[in-house]
Amino acid sequence: MPQASSMPQASSMQHARVRSAVLIGVQAHVVDVEVDIGVGLPGLAIVGLPDTSVGEARERVRTAIRNAGFTWPDRRVTVALGPAGLPKRGAGLDLAIACAVLAAQGTLDPRALAGMLIVGELRLDGTVHAVPGALAMALCAREIGVGVIMPGRMAAEARLLPGLVVRHLDALVAAVRGGGAPDGGGGAAALLGPSGGGAAPAPGPATGASDHDRHPVTPLEPLPDLADVRGHDAARLALEVAAAGGHHLAMVGPPGVGKSLLAERMPGLLPPLTDAERVAVLAVHGAVDSPLRASVAAGRPTFIAPHHTVGRTAMVGGGSGMDVRVGLVTLAHRGVLFLDEAAEFPGSVLDALRQPLEAGRIVVHRTGFRATLPAEFQLLLASNPCPCGPPPGGQCACTPHARRRYLTRISGPILDRIDIRLTLRAPSRAELRGPAGEASATIATRIRVARERAAHRLAAGGWLLNARVPGAHLRHLPPPAGSHLLDDALDRGRLSPRGVDRVLRVAWTCADLNGRSRPDSDDVGLALALRDPHGAWTG
Numbered sequence: 001m002p003q004a005s006s007m008p009q010a011s012s013m014q015h016a017r018v019r020s021a022v023l024i025g026v027q028a029h030v031v032d033v034e035v036d037i038g039v040g041l042p043g044l045a046i047v048g049l050p051d052t053s054v055g056e057a058r059e060r061v062r063t064a065i066r067n068a069g070f071t072w073p074d075r076r077v078t079v080a081l082g083p084a085g086l087p088k089r090g091a092g093l094d095l096a097i098a099c100a101v102l103a104a105q106g107t108l109d110p111r112a113l114a115g116m117l118i119v120g121e122l123r124l125d126g127t128v129h130a131v132p133g134a135l136a137m138a139l140c141a142r143e144i145g146v147g148v149i150m151p152g153r154m155a156a157e158a159r160l161l162p163g164l165v166v167r168h169l170d171a172l173v174a175a176v177r178g179g180g181a182p183d184g185g186g187g188a189a190a191l192l193g194p195s196g197g198g199a200a201p202a203p204g205p206a207t208g209a210s211d212h213d214r215h216p217v218t219p220l221e222p223l224p225d226l227a228d229v230r231g232h233d234a235a236r237l238a239l240e241v242a243a244a245g246g247h248h249l250a251m252v253g254p255p256g257v258g259k260s261l262l263a264e265r266m267p268g269l270l271p272p273l274t275d276a277e278r279v280a281v282l283a284v285h286g287a288v289d290s291p292l293r294a295s296v297a298a299g300r301p302t303f304i305a306p307h308h309t310v311g312r313t314a315m316v317g318g319g320s321g322m323d324v325r326v327g328l329v330t331l332a333h334r335g336v337l338f339l340d341e342a343a344e345f346p347g348s349v350l351d352a353l354r355q356p357l358e359a360g361r362i363v364v365h366r367t368g369f370r371a372t373l374p375a376e377f378q379l380l381l382a383s384n385p386c387p388c389g390p391p392p393g394g395q396c397a398c399t400p401h402a403r404r405r406y407l408t409r410i411s412g413p414i415l416d417r418i419d420i421r422l423t424l425r426a427p428s429r430a431e432l433r434g435p436a437g438e439a440s441a442t443i444a445t446r447i448r449v450a451r452e453r454a455a456h457r458l459a460a461g462g463w464l465l466n467a468r469v470p471g472a473h474l475r476h477l478p479p480p481a482g483s484h485l486l487d488d489a490l491d492r493g494r495l496s497p498r499g500v501d502r503v504l505r506v507a508w509t510c511a512d513l514n515g516r517s518r519p520d521s522d523d524v525g526l527a528l529a530l531r532d533p534h535g536a537w538t539g
Helices: 057-067 094-104 135-143 154-155 171-176 189-190 233-245 259-263 275-287 293-297 314-318 347-351 354-357 401-406 429-433 440-461 470-473 483-491 497-513 521-529
Strands: 015-024 029-037 043-047 076-082 116-118 147-151 164-166 248-253 337-340 361-366 368-374 378-383 420-421
Touching: 015 135, 029 094, 029 135, 043 057, 057 094, 076 135, 094 116, 094 171, 094 521, 116 135, 135 147, 135 154, 135 275, 154 164, 164 171, 189 233, 233 248, 233 259, 233 420, 233 440, 233 497, 248 259, 259 378, 275 293, 275 483, 314 347, 354 361, 354 420, 378 440, 440 497, 470 497, 497 521
Parallel strands: 015 116, 043 076, 116 147, 147 164, 248 378, 248 420, 337 378
Antiparallel strands: 015 029, 029 076, 361 368
């Protein structure tokens, strides 16, 4: 009888597992890619809730492996993507599937890939191409303590994190086998050591990346300057207060009065994005391959101004089925969302802004999972006072009922969430010919100082801006001087309880701009005036 040791042993290389990631909304989720090469008719099966593009990886991966000079197993190949209930979308799993197949048949050592997260699309010739979401996936890799293997363009976007740059499948295999850096990517070989991530040095720009993987560097246009706006002293002050405290702002006035001109100057007043904010916003825009990435990378807050025909899903995101679409409010994260002709937007679109205005995020629920989309933005609204305009120099032809009905298209709950409201008039000829006002850079310096003062005061509560301070916290503070003005407005029905909280927030911002430790009666009076209690906005 033969000894047990002489019996044929199953190859330990028939099964392998590597890690990859997929995007759901703007967040990357780890996917375990398991490959088993077993007995059965030759074929490739992919299981684990793949969509059509993932299912088509069968042909891309098989052809790429052969064209890269490696052998495709002449047996049954099963690819399992876990967790099984997580939807898998896109072609970013191609490279991980190919690496797992090569590891399962012994071409690669699985231990060399154990500490890496592998992402990339395979072309039929074995070339590795980028997919959206580089930074989100690299952040996901850092969270679980591993490095990344990515194409050149993706590695360039995620260059603050450890990674290995690849451009072709055969170069990746050569690097894993020989410990060298593929395509001349110096320094990357150290990242192919034992698993555990660790403090590997951050790679620089992708070396050896092909031309299609490089981002062209184009100079950014200068931001519009508030010095270009003549007159509108009250509106300029309102913009400064709004920028200093992160307050939402609404403007109403006839066509051509300067509403859009003022709104477009808001980004020039806001402080540059911090490093943490820049990474978070870049992750959002990288997930949808947004053209605003260069601007965000330079630290500029985004300025999103959709047309009034935009739909609800395009505005707040969502979609149907397993597809989670990113809305404009998420693209405006840490920036400005400007709705010109706000009364022309569908009521359902405006009302859908309630949740992000309060919570700073959108939560999309699906069967078996949910996705959270960041949406902490500053809202600017602009509207004509009535349907007819009125035209410049002309008389309004609308009835009082038509004027009231027009502005009430913007619902009370939305207006109640807006801290500052303005009614604009056309500047006079003398104002238009008068001297230019302060430049944006000068005002931005005051705003930066005011924000630093507010952040220092609010640090114990974890807030940075007055607009984000909960009403409960404000009500526990000693009433400021001039609080009787708020009591009177509340008694007369000019302010709701939420409106009182919002006036208090603006009053604190006014105090920060004036260098005071707490609001005085002038700050409260200015904050109440910026609520426009006697103007076109009501409620």
